[in-house]
Amino acid sequence: xxxxxxxxxxxxxxxxxxxxxxxxxxxxxxxxxxxxxxxxxxxxxxxxxxxxxxxxxxxxxxxxxxxxxxxxxxxxxxxxxxxxxxxxxxxxxxxxxxxxxxxxxxxxxxxxxxxxxxxxxxxxxxxxxxxxxxxxxxxxxxxxxxxxxxxxxxxxxxxxx
Amino acid sequence: xxxxxxxxxxxxxxxxxxxxxxxxxxxxxxxxxxxxxxxxxxxxxxxxxxxxxxxxxxxxxxxxxxxxxxxxxxxxxxxxxxxxxxxxxxxxxxxxxxxxxxxxxxxxxxxxxxxxxxxxxxxxxxxxxxxxxxxxxxxxxxxxxxxxxxxxxxxxxxxxxxxxxxxxxxxxxxxxxxxxxxxxxxxxxxxxxxxxxxxxxxxxxxxxxxxxxxxxxxxxxxxxxxxxxxxxxxxxxxxxxxxxxxxxxxxxxxxxxxxxxxxxxxxxxxxxxxxxxxxxxxxxxx
Numbered sequence: 001x002x003x004x005x006x007x008x009x010x011x012x013x014x015x016x017x018x019x020x021x022x023x024x025x026x027x028x029x030x031x032x033x034x035x036x037x038x039x040x041x042x043x044x045x046x047x048x049x050x051x052x053x054x055x056x057x058x059x060x061x062x063x064x065x066x067x068x069x070x071x072x073x074x075x076x077x078x079x080x081x082x083x084x085x086x087x088x089x090x091x092x093x094x095x096x097x098x099x100x101x102x103x104x105x106x107x108x109x110x111x112x113x114x115x116x117x118x119x120x121x122x123x124x125x126x127x128x129x130x131x132x133x134x135x136x137x138x139x140x141x142x143x144x145x146x147x148x149x150x151x152x153x154x155x156x157x158x159x160x161x
Numbered sequence: 162x163x164x165x166x167x168x169x170x171x172x173x174x175x176x177x178x179x180x181x182x183x184x185x186x187x188x189x190x191x192x193x194x195x196x197x198x199x200x201x202x203x204x205x206x207x208x209x210x211x212x213x214x215x216x217x218x219x220x221x222x223x224x225x226x227x228x229x230x231x232x233x234x235x236x237x238x239x240x241x242x243x244x245x246x247x248x249x250x251x252x253x254x255x256x257x258x259x260x261x262x263x264x265x266x267x268x269x270x271x272x273x274x275x276x277x278x279x280x281x282x283x284x285x286x287x288x289x290x291x292x293x294x295x296x297x298x299x300x301x302x303x304x305x306x307x308x309x310x311x312x313x314x315x316x317x318x319x320x321x322x323x324x325x326x327x328x329x330x331x332x333x334x335x336x337x338x339x340x341x342x343x344x345x346x347x348x349x350x351x352x353x354x355x356x357x358x359x360x361x362x363x364x365x366x367x368x369x370x371x372x373x374x375x376x377x378x379x380x381x382x383x384x385x386x387x388x389x390x391x392x393x394x395x396x397x398x399x400x401x402x403x404x405x406x407x408x409x410x411x412x413x414x415x416x417x418x419x420x421x422x423x424x425x426x427x428x429x430x431x432x433x434x435x436x437x438x439x440x441x442x443x444x445x446x447x
């Protein structure tokens with residue numbers, strides 16, 4: 001056990017002051033120290049994308065960052081996606097299109113797609129497929145995830161106009 | 162799958178970073194930039210650095226600018242910076258945009274850095290192939306001063322570079338491409354975003370209907386990426402087309418000393434080397 005460092009993580013607008021070892025990944029810290037267990041950990045080496053969160057507007061793998069590196073940055077996780085009882089367009093689209101079965105990969109896909117569509121709701125199919133290839137899903141065969149993200153894209157395009 | 166303990170340092174200036182590196186490098190201190198290769202290696206406990214010097218907060222290392230006929234890329238410039246071709250970088254901007262989409266996945270590219278890839282020096286790294294094909298220059302800094310290392314001398318073996326203990330790869334300098342330069346990149350991997358089994362980057366210009374100044378680089382085939390002079394000789398002075406491209410591919414296959422692994426014997430990569438070169442040339446001509 002090495003010395004711990006005191007940091008403040010801003011997750012979905014709320015500050016969490018925690019004390020962590022430098023070796024502690026952001027993903028573990030979000031889950032175990034901040035209690036936000038919606039972010040999932042699959043492979044823990046950057047392949048599966050389950051732990052994707054949005055940091056200062058960009059999707060990133062929270063298993064490949066140390067929590068000390070996220071001190072003071074704006075982090076968004078699945079818990080911040082719905083507005084109260086009002087689901088985010090992407091969440092509704094995943095339900096409408098059966099874009100999940102077991103649901104383990106879903107938080108990662110939702111944060112990946114959220115960051116992508118917020119940055120560019122006019123993203124083309126080819127670029128969208130390239131982005132969605134970032135994460136793994138072992139249930140759906142991806143078709144329904146792609147359909148869901150395209151449905152949300154149409155809705156978010158309308159909202160952006 | 163949890164990294165072993167290390168002492169964390171987050172310097173704010175280059176001088177402080179270099180002083181720290183000089184101090185901790187002998188205790189297996191490493192530079193932490195994007196961490197997209199180093200952190201997984203630490204998760205597997207293949208690497209257990211005693212110290213990490215995090216350069217993400219070092220002022221000035223995010224510099225990206227044209228210096229005369231060179232594009233200077235600082236140590237914390239992320240891969241994703243190159244996703245959209247910047248017209249200020251001319252043809253080089255378009256080349257980098259073509260290449261960058263092959264590097265892992267978008268959420269990796271938002272964090273990983275070009276200089277980090279060059280320092281890590283995976284045999285299949287797209288940026289290492291780019292640096293060697295274009296003739297980039299690495300700027301290594303330490304408390305002892307600055308060294309400039311040409312790409313041809315920099316890549317020494319699998320994950321082994323000319324950087325020495327205590328040095329930071331502070332900048333890479335990529336030559337801008339002459340007007341009219343054509344470029345083509347092609348890589349083959351089994352899954353989207355996976356490590357390339359083979360990749361090729363080619364550039365050339367056309368004068369009086371013939372290829373001049375051909376650069377043919379292959380990556381993922383041998384322990385380090387390199388230019389293949391025999392393939393360049395097969396192209397220079399020829400009209401671009403299937404015959405010249407096939408001759409270049411054949412020349413590559415004849416001279417490479419391919420890596421082998423459990424799934425891919427040397428003969429496979431030898432054959433693949435020709436294929437990726439021919440497809441890169443076809444893309445350049447398209």
